[in-house]
Amino acid sequence: MVLEARDRVGGRTEGGVLAGHPVELGGTWLGEGHTEMYRLVAELGLETFPTWNDAGTLLLDLGGRRSRMRPHKGATPRLNPIALADLAQGLARFGRLARSVDPAAPWAHPRAALLDGQTFESWIRRTLRTPTGRAYFRVLAEAVHAADATDLSLLHTLFYTASNGDLETLISVDRGAQKDRVVGGSVRVAERLAEDLDVRLGAAVSGLVQDDHGVTVTTRAGAHLRAAHAVVALPPTLAGRLHHSPALPAWRDQLTQRVPAGTVVKCLAAYPTPFWRNRGLNGQAVSDTGPVTVTFDVSPPGAEVGVLLGFVEGGEARRWQRLTAERRRAAVLDRFRHLFGPQAADPVSYVEKDWSAEEFTRGCYGAHFGPGTWTAYGPVLREPVGRIHWAGAEYAVEWSGYMEGAVRSGRTTAEAVLARSASRAPAAVTAP
Amino acid sequence: MVLEARDRVGGRTEGGVLAGHPVELGGTWLGEGHTEMYRLVAELGLETFPTWNDAGTLLLDLGGRRSRMRPHKGATPRLNPIALADLAQGLARFGRLARSVDPAAPWAHPRAALLDGQTFESWIRRTLRTPTGRAYFRVLAEAVHAADATDLSLLHTLFYTASNGDLETLISVDRGAQKDRVVGGSVRVAERLAEDLDVRLGAAVSGLVQDDHGVTVTTRAGAHLRAAHAVVALPPTLAGRLHHSPALPAWRDQLTQRVPAGTVVKCLAAYPTPFWRNRGLNGQAVSDTGPVTVTFDVSPPGAEVGVLLGFVEGGEARRWQRLTAERRRAAVLDRFRHLFGPQAADPVSYVEKDWSAEEFTRGCYGAHFGPGTWTAYGPVLREPVGRIHWAGAEYAVEWSGYMEGAVRSGRTTAEAVLARSASRAPAAVTAP
Numbered sequence: 001m002v003l004e005a006r007d008r009v010g011g012r013t014e015g016g017v018l019a020g021h022p023v024e025l026g027g028t029w030l031g032e033g034h035t036e037m038y039r040l041v042a043e044l045g046l047e048t049f050p051t052w053n054d055a056g057t058l059l060l061d062l063g064g065r066r067s068r069m070r071p072h073k074g075a076t077p078r079l080n081p082i083a084l085a086d087l088a089q090g091l092a093r094f095g096r097l098a099r100s101v102d103p104a105a106p107w108a109h110p111r112a113a114l115l116d117g118q119t120f121e122s123w124i125r126r127t128l129r130t131p132t133g134r135a136y137f138r139v140l141a142e143a144v145h146a147a148d149a150t151d152l153s154l155l156h157t158l159f160y161t162a163s164n165g166d167l168e169t170l171i172s173v174d175r176g177a178q179k180d181r182v183v184g185g186s187v188r189v190a191e192r193l194a195e196d197l198d199v200r201l202g203a204a205v206s207g208l209v210q211d212d213h214g215v216t217v218t219t220r221a222g223a224h225l226r227a228a229h230a231v232v233a234l235p236p237t238l239a240g241r242l243h244h245s246p247a248l249p250a251w252r253d254q255l256t257q258r259v260p261a262g263t264v265v266k267c268l269a270a271y272p273t274p275f276w277r278n279r280g281l282n283g284q285a286v287s288d289t290g291p292v293t294v295t296f297d298v299s300p301p302g303a304e305v306g307v308l309l310g311f312v313e314g315g316e317a318r319r320w321q322r323l324t325a326e327r328r329r330a331a332v333l334d335r336f337r338h339l340f341g342p343q344a345a346d347p348v349s350y351v352e353k354d355w356s357a358e359e360f361t362r363g364c365y366g367a368h369f370g371p372g373t374w375t376a377y378g379p380v381l382r383e384p385v386g387r388i389h390w391a392g393a394e395y396a397v398e399w400s401g402y403m404e405g406a407v408r409s410g411r412t413t414a415e416a417v418l419a420r421s422a423s424r425a426p427a428a429v430t431a432p
Numbered sequence: 433m434v435l436e437a438r439d440r441v442g443g444r445t446e447g448g449v450l451a452g453h454p455v456e457l458g459g460t461w462l463g464e465g466h467t468e469m470y471r472l473v474a475e476l477g478l479e480t481f482p483t484w485n486d487a488g489t490l491l492l493d494l495g496g497r498r499s500r501m502r503p504h505k506g507a508t509p510r511l512n513p514i515a516l517a518d519l520a521q522g523l524a525r526f527g528r529l530a531r532s533v534d535p536a537a538p539w540a541h542p543r544a545a546l547l548d549g550q551t552f553e554s555w556i557r558r559t560l561r562t563p564t565g566r567a568y569f570r571v572l573a574e575a576v577h578a579a580d581a582t583d584l585s586l587l588h589t590l591f592y593t594a595s596n597g598d599l600e601t602l603i604s605v606d607r608g609a610q611k612d613r614v615v616g617g618s619v620r621v622a623e624r625l626a627e628d629l630d631v632r633l634g635a636a637v638s639g640l641v642q643d644d645h646g647v648t649v650t651t652r653a654g655a656h657l658r659a660a661h662a663v664v665a666l667p668p669t670l671a672g673r674l675h676h677s678p679a680l681p682a683w684r685d686q687l688t689q690r691v692p693a694g695t696v697v698k699c700l701a702a703y704p705t706p707f708w709r710n711r712g713l714n715g716q717a718v719s720d721t722g723p724v725t726v727t728f729d730v731s732p733p734g735a736e737v738g739v740l741l742g743f744v745e746g747g748e749a750r751r752w753q754r755l756t757a758e759r760r761r762a763a764v765l766d767r768f769r770h771l772f773g774p775q776a777a778d779p780v781s782y783v784e785k786d787w788s789a790e791e792f793t794r795g796c797y798g799a800h801f802g803p804g805t806w807t808a809y810g811p812v813l814r815e816p817v818g819r820i821h822w823a824g825a826e827y828a829v830e831w832s833g834y835m836e837g838a839v840r841s842g843r844t845t846a847e848a849v850l851a852r853s854a855s856r857a858p859a860a861v862t863a864p
Contacts, residue, residue: 117557117582119803121549150549151804206638206675220675237689241673243638243652250695250753250788254795257669257692258802263682318808321682356682363686370690370802371551372583376750 001225002197003217005204005360009194012235012364012393013403015187018349019270021300022185023307025353026266026364027403028298029186031177033165034404036411037189041182044192048180052297053173056280059339061287062135074168083132090128090137094158095167103163104397106155107378116155116375123154135288142313143286143294144170146262147368151314156369163400173284173296177402183301186403204360207243208232210386229417233391233410236367237261238360244388252385255377258370259394261363265312265321265354267292267332269347274299274306276340283308285339290316291328292335308336308344321354328352366401367394389413433657434629435649437636437792442622444796444825445835450781451702453732454617455739457785458698458796459835460730461618463609465597466836468843469621473614476624480612484729485605488712491771493719494567506600515564522560522569526590527599535595536829538587539810548587548807555586567720574745575718575726576602578694579800583746588801595832605716605728609834615733618835636792639675640664642818661849665823665842668799669693670792676820684817687809690802691826693795697744697753697786699724699764701779706731706738708772715740717771722748723760724767740768740776753786760784798833799826821845 008014014025030037030048041048057068060077069077076084101109109115120141128134141149144160164170170177182188203223208230209216215230232239240256247253274297276283283297283306292310299307310332312320320328329350336344355364369378382395391413396405440446446457462469462480473480489500492509501509508516533541541547552573560566573581576592596602602609614620635655640662641648647662664671672688679685706729708715715729715738724742731739742764744752752760761782768776787796801810814827823845828837 113582117551117553119550119554121803122551122554125549148804148808150545151802151808247789247791250786250794251750254692254695254750254788257794260686260689263686315808318683318686354682356686357679359679362682362689370583370804371553372580372802376580376583376747 001227002194002199003203003205003219003225004199004201007201009199009201010187010190012355012361012366013185013187013190014353015185016268016351016353018268018307018351019305021270021303021305021307023268023270023298023300023351024181024186025268025351026355027186028181028309029178029402030180030182030404031399031402032169032175032179034177034399034402036407037402037404038180040193040407041189044189046188046192047183049183049301050180051173051178052274052277052299053282053284056277056282058282059285059287060136061285061289061339062132062139063288065132079132083130086128086130086133087136090124090133091167093127094137094161098158098161098166101155101158101162103159103400105378106159106374109155112155112375115158116153116373117371118154119150119371120152120154120157121149124149136286139286139288139293140167140171142316143311145368146264146311146313146317146363146365148314151368151370153369153371153374155371155374159369159374160400163396163398163405164402178296181298181301189403205242207245208388209245210388215387228421229387229389231389231391231410231413231417235261235361235363235392236390236394237362239390244385248385251377251380252383255373255380258373258377259367260370261356261361261367262365263314263317263321263356264364265317265328265352266364267310267312267328267352268298268350269308269310269333269336269344270349271306271308271343271347273304275343276306276308279341281340283340287335287339289335289338291320291331292316292339295336295339305348308340308347310336317354317356321356325352384416389417433659434626434631435635435637435651435657436631436633439633441626441631441633442619444787444793444798445617445619445622446785447617447619448700448783448785450700450739450783451737453702453735453737453739455700455702455730455732455783456613456618457700457783458787459618460613460741461610461834462612462614462836463831463834464601464607464611466609466831466834468839469834469836470612472625472839473621476621478620478624479615481615481733482612483605483610484706484709484731485714485716488709488714490714491717491719492568493717493721493771494564494571495720497564511564515562518560518562518565519568522556522565523599525559526569526593530590530593530598533587533590533594535591535832537810538591538806541587544587544807547590548585548805549803550586551582551803552584552586552589553581556581568718571718571720571725572599572603574748575743577800578696578743578745578749578795578797580746583692583800583802585801585803585806587803587806591801591806592832595828595830595837596834610728613730613733621835637674639677640820641677642820647819660853661819661821663821663823663845663849667693667793667795667824668822668826669794671822676817680817683809683812684815687805687812690805690809691799692802693788693793693799694797695746695749695753695788696796697749697760697784698796699742699744699760699784700730700782701740701742701765701768701776702781703738703740703775703779705736707775708738708740711773713772715772719767719771721767723752723763724748724771727768727771737780740772740779742768749786749788753788757784816848821849
């Protein structure tokens with residue numbers, strides 16, 4: 001039985017319609033190595049299609065200067081030689097460090113205390129010498145974590161990179177984490193799955209009571225449901241808000257006090273055609289000028305319409321989310337225009353989604369760990385408390401933060417519950 | 433009207449009895465400059481007495497080596513000259529930095545981004561050169577914040593120091609923040625205050641609904657109470673768990689995801705006499721060998737019995753809170769014995785309190801801000817949301833983290849509510 005707080009399934013994946021075509025308001029991509037998701041998509045009778053990446057170049061807009069870059073893995077940006085050398089040594093050092101971290105146990109690294117005792121920003125300042133090199137890594141933090149480099153433990157950025165293969169996989173389309181999309185939108189995976197499950201919509205859970213024989217789950221509306229085990233499939237910061245009886249142990253409660261969600265407003269603009277493709281651009285840009293720091297071409301497959309996606313992240317999201325929707329839209333379109341040309345200023349339709357304003361999510365893409373948290377609380381992250389287990393993209397060892405991680409964590413957790421369950425009573429799952 | 437989740441008032445102050453005498457299981461001290469608390473204590477007909485500090489020396493136990501130090505402000509520890517010089521330059525640099533931070537607006541510091549972008553640990557490694565110097569500052573982080581230096585934003589440690597005068601005031605007994613105690617225990621302040629208030633015990637609040645005319649507060653037991661305004665006087669991490677309708681804005685919710693409470697187990701041992709005084713010791717010690725990092729003489733006034741207090745903090749608390757109470761007690765008494773002599777191994781009674789295990793507190797002494805949080809969310813910390821205000825030790829500009837800060841924040845908030853309230857409806861207050 002699945003208790004779902006919202007009146008729809010999908011959580012951090014959500015479907016929308018723009019210019020008559022389905023778009024993703026949340027999680028979007030399947031990537032290289034996301035084997036469980038490809039298998040699930042096929043099993044559910046759905047199809048994938050490649051993210052647009054075929055023609056044109058990616059734009060790098062750092063420190064007010066634009067350069068172009070081939071969008072393929074192994075490509076190097078066209079920067080001045082000093083910035084390029086600085087960036088190259090920074091990427092090499094980060095890569096070496098990330099390869100030394102075991103994503104199953106970042107706290108077990110021989111220098112875990114040192115790596116977890118500093119921010120990613122401290123590492124950037126120490127390692128990168130050029131403004132462009134620093135800007136690149138800061139934008140990287142925003143693009144990957146929807147958080148500022150100042151907010152992140154260096155060990156967390158290394159864990160996340162190791163969990164997702166390597167930095168290049170993480171940020172790439174071609175052979176990378178943004179490789180494919182689901183025809184009709186990623187939310188269709190959850191929708192199809194829900195068809196064969198007992199899902200209760202609008203059933204926000206308020207608390208869980210455990211005893212020797214099972215768990216009683218109470219909803220805000222006052223329903224009581226009984227199960228042998230429960231899986232709390234919420235982002236950690238929301239999981240920490242449920243009432244528990246008996247009260248959770250100190251370490252579990254203090255863990256969920258320390259894993260905040262990122263901050264992102266996702267903005268989508270539809271145009272009569274993907275006009276940027278004719279200008280030798282592939283719709284991808286990385287910029288350190290706000291509000292939009294990262295863009296993608298997320299046009300639907302086989303249609304004439306073109307759709308640009310812009311992420312407003314971290315500090316930019318905090319600044320802009322307090323202003324009116326009109327001002328945000330104007331600022332986003334102004335950046336689209338700057339990057340892709342005058343036609344970008346006049347979309348046929350536009351939509352945005354602020355995930356931190358969503359009561360049942362409270363931030364995307366996912367949780368990040370500030371300094372000290374992995375070493376202090378990492379060992380209890382995936383540990384059940386009695387009959388209560390935890391699952392979701394944040395609990396995955398591999399492909400943390402992606403739909404792939406969520407599915408793998410779900411499978412691992414379900415296997416753990418089944419293995420210990422002698423009873424035939426169904427396990428209750430509370431999903432966001 | 434005060435809605436109190438517990439079956440007692442006092443929150444993070446709590447009375448206990450040890451060897452027939454009252455002791456404090458939580459907040460204990462009044463210090464130099466805590467004018468509102470001294471005024472309140474007098475107004476309520478209570479009395480203070482000085483913390484024992486008269487005879488003997490403080491013990492410094494760093495890197496396995498013990499040294500003695502006069503316990504008065506301005507005293508220097510007896511360390512080797514190199515460690516002493518290192519410590520002196522570190523203290524001078526920290527002091528200068530702290531004086532440059534305005535505790536009313538740490539985010540407005542001209543170098544706020546730099547100071548908030550690094551951990552206190554990063555600053556320690558860069559600034560201190562000797563193992564003793566580094567150990568001193570790390571123990572300081574634990575003693576002051578019940579958190580490790582790795583967990584804290586440098587800007588937060590500077591804010592907290594500026595809020596509490598200076599570092600010396602913060603850590604001193606004589607003319608410092610640990611100067612006096614309340615006869616009968618600090619909890620008597622809350623108990624006396626409650627006598628004149630409408631306090632509903634056992635009334636844990638689950639949610640708040642705002643409309644144009646007021647706030648409806650719902651308790652877990654299902655009671656609904658109506659007021660013109662509400663003051664949520666919970667530690668931020670607990671305030672973030674209440675349901676709100678309409679949902680809180682993104683920035684308020686994300687703030688409370690980022691201000692975790694510290695980790696501390698407070699341990700008290702009573703002896704027939706304060707025997708350490710006869711050995712030239714004042715019962716105060718600072719040590720980097722766990723589990724006890726800081727001790728005090730908290731003997732009752734005018735009695736023969738002696739009481740030693742030991743704090744188990746940060747990483748030490750996390751390690752030891754997962755073991756049995758018997759093992760913790762043995763380890764704590766072993767450290768008392770090491771520091772104060774063989775008599776310390778056999779107390780006549782012993783009690784401990786793990787504040788992070790308390791459902792209605794979830795960590796002490798208070799909240800700390802990790803890197804990035806003050807600059808990103810500081811400006812909204814003290815900002816009401818509609819008819820809901822926030823109060824408590826964490827919201828104080830001056831004497832943050834102390835009972836004094838809580839009282840000042842309460843007064844400031846009450847004045848703000850009264851100033852905007854045209855209505856005569858009473859304001860509801862939810863207290864921990």
